Amino acid sequence: MTETPEKVAGVEVGQRRISIPGFTEEGENLAAETNSAADHSHGGLGKPKEVTAGAGSRANRHTGFDLAHFPEPTGREEEWRFTPLKKLAGVLSDTPTQGAGTDQEAVNYQVSGTVEGVEVSSLGHGDAPRGDVLQPADRAAVVGYRNAERALHLKVTQNTEVAEPIRVDITGRAAGARANGHIVIEAEPHSRAVVVLEHRGSADFNGNVEVKVGDGATVSLISLQRWEDDAVHVGQHDAEVGKDATYKHVAVTLGGSTVRLNTNFRYAAEGATAQMYGLYFADAGQHIEHRTFVDHNSPRNSSDVLYKGALQGATARSVWVGDVLIRKEAEGTDSYEKNQNLVLTDGARADSVPNLEIETGLIEGAGHASSTGRFDDNHLFYLMSRGIPEDIARQLVVRGFLNEIVQKIEVPSIRESLADDLERELRISGH
Amino acid sequence: MSTLEIKDLHVSIETDQGTKDILKGVSLTINSGEIHAIMGPNGSGKSTLASTIAGHPRYEVTKGEILLDGEDVLEMGPDERAQAGLFLAMQYPVEVPGVTMTNFLRTAKTAIDGEAPKLRTWTKEVKQAMETLRIDADFANRNVNEGFSGGEKKRVEILQLELFKPKFAVLDETDSGLDIDALRVVSEGVNRAHQENNMGTLLITHYTRILNYIKPSFVHVFVDGKVAEQGGPELADELEANGYDRFLASAAASV
Numbered sequence: 001m002t003e004t005p006e007k008v009a010g011v012e013v014g015q016r017r018i019s020i021p022g023f024t025e026e027g028e029n030l031a032a033e034t035n036s037a038a039d040h041s042h043g044g045l046g047k048p049k050e051v052t053a054g055a056g057s058r059a060n061r062h063t064g065f066d067l068a069h070f071p072e073p074t075g076r077e078e079e080w081r082f083t084p085l086k087k088l089a090g091v092l093s094d095t096p097t098q099g100a101g102t103d104q105e106a107v108n109y110q111v112s113g114t115v116e117g118v119e120v121s122s123l124g125h126g127d128a129p130r131g132d133v134l135q136p137a138d139r140a141a142v143v144g145y146r147n148a149e150r151a152l153h154l155k156v157t158q159n160t161e162v163a164e165p166i167r168v169d170i171t172g173r174a175a176g177a178r179a180n181g182h183i184v185i186e187a188e189p190h191s192r193a194v195v196v197l198e199h200r201g202s203a204d205f206n207g208n209v210e211v212k213v214g215d216g217a218t219v220s221l222i223s224l225q226r227w228e229d230d231a232v233h234v235g236q237h238d239a240e241v242g243k244d245a246t247y248k249h250v251a252v253t254l255g256g257s258t259v260r261l262n263t264n265f266r267y268a269a270e271g272a273t274a275q276m277y278g279l280y281f282a283d284a285g286q287h288i289e290h291r292t293f294v295d296h297n298s299p300r301n302s303s304d305v306l307y308k309g310a311l312q313g314a315t316a317r318s319v320w321v322g323d324v325l326i327r328k329e330a331e332g333t334d335s336y337e338k339n340q341n342l343v344l345t346d347g348a349r350a351d352s353v354p355n356l357e358i359e360t361g362l363i364e365g366a367g368h369a370s371s372t373g374r375f376d377d378n379h380l381f382y383l384m385s386r387g388i389p390e391d392i393a394r395q396l397v398v399r400g401f402l403n404e405i406v407q408k409i410e411v412p413s414i415r416e417s418l419a420d421d422l423e424r425e426l427r428i429s430g431h
Numbered sequence: 432m433s434t435l436e437i438k439d440l441h442v443s444i445e446t447d448q449g450t451k452d453i454l455k456g457v458s459l460t461i462n463s464g465e466i467h468a469i470m471g472p473n474g475s476g477k478s479t480l481a482s483t484i485a486g487h488p489r490y491e492v493t494k495g496e497i498l499l500d501g502e503d504v505l506e507m508g509p510d511e512r513a514q515a516g517l518f519l520a521m522q523y524p525v526e527v528p529g530v531t532m533t534n535f536l537r538t539a540k541t542a543i544d545g546e547a548p549k550l551r552t553w554t555k556e557v558k559q560a561m562e563t564l565r566i567d568a569d570f571a572n573r574n575v576n577e578g579f580s581g582g583e584k585k586r587v588e589i590l591q592l593e594l595f596k597p598k599f600a601v602l603d604e605t606d607s608g609l610d611i612d613a614l615r616v617v618s619e620g621v622n623r624a625h626q627e628n629n630m631g632t633l634l635i636t637h638y639t640r641i642l643n644y645i646k647p648s649f650v651h652v653f654v655d656g657k658v659a660e661q662g663g664p665e666l667a668d669e670l671e672a673n674g675y676d677r678f679l680a681s682a683a684a685s686v
Contacts, residue, residue, distance in 0.1 A: 385519055
């Protein structure tokens, strides 16, 4: 598998650090070029729908809480063009599923036992800090916001260091029943915590998550999508990262028929480190979509985005759209984003679209990369000619490929269970 | 003492232009400890023989047999052949994404031996073998063959040969693309495996250069999918002096 360095307006941006000749104070908006030219589609069948709206700078994308500003998508919008909208009818509708009870009942929440220094409560509409960090950026997020009556509020108080991960188990009770959820995580200054959201069962789940990372705090949010095959999940996970704070968001998507997660970061001040990691395994019939957006809206912060996915099965589908915006005021930014896909069988399709917009030349670094490799008969023959049976050869390749993300998860029990999950995934299509 | 027998082997491949016969009746017998060189011009079927022995799915055996100590090799998958003690050092080793050399070597060794090697001795053995073949220690953490130069890939093939200890090895143009130092290092590796494990070797090459380092007891000249002539090391010297012209002329005349 080889990296494909991208050239945008003659500037090589595929490397860890770029140097842009003659590029100093003024900056340059590369959005137009990246949006039109850098459509990194690799491998597989089908054609993305044409873009008719929404293209352009990420800075101009509308956000807000008013549903009227977000009409039902047609599938031609930039942010919806890869998504199978038919599957999302439930989560895009502003009314609950008939006969499925209220939105709260379709999903069961279980928060792990009481921990000293962690306050668990719920927030109604208008209760601060609900809505402070979340900036709904599409219709699903607004629908979710409006229809989630109570939001789960987890607060890690100042200077508290939580040793064990705080777990929230989110379990869907019925396929096709719409559920809207909202979780507000507040890490006060200099606190330290790992939060695990584990999604299981069946539902049409629309889940917003907002995370306020206080100054000097260290927070990891691990979102596991282990849905049943008939589940639908859309969600927007927003974070505002405070001064000198460290935030890590890990999305692991294995289950569900359609999963679309938008993960967005922005910064409150300077000196913060923010990481977005993702791991996904798409089988036949699955659509797994991750959209990441790092908004470098203030100076001297760093970000690192890495999503890796494997695809197996004739109709397996994955989408990664990674936006990084380095605003004019974000001098001293250091950012990098990368997506890698491994296509295991014919007919699977991985779309990978990195978009990098740089409005100032006074940065430490900015880069993006995307590659999609195939595990083909030659790889298989090579490994088998060394005595390795076919099923083990496939496991070896997939595990090895995804291990880079697995290692970023600091909870040992999750790392171990992922190894089992991947083994199961590989067995699904009969290999 | 083991024996690898190739009897009247006919092999064809599917191409866009239809089925093409490549091997047209090859017979060879190799015993443990013997080194056989197969020489011949481009397109004579040398690499097809190598890939067929290893079980590459592209090659279809239409007639003949391959037997390892009487066992039917053609009935085995590529993995079973390796487990039975066959090894192919490939002409173009494949880059495998996502799998580190360390992980690959350990997994293969486990599959071949039927049990996992003892971690401490294995790590030491790998490290030593890499040093001897002058492979940078950093390679252990890199993905299999990914970004390796041609010469590095060949050394890594010989590294596997030394670690897996096969009964029979087929070296498919292992000498091509090697500079003189690398050629010596690689040849020494083959000679070690030969001496320490009493390995039988089928050495496929265009050139006699490698025969200065690895001394064959038998030389077979391949022309148009068949063994045109067999002899001792002196046959290689003659080829060095006169080339393949006389074989090609007779092959053309017989068409």
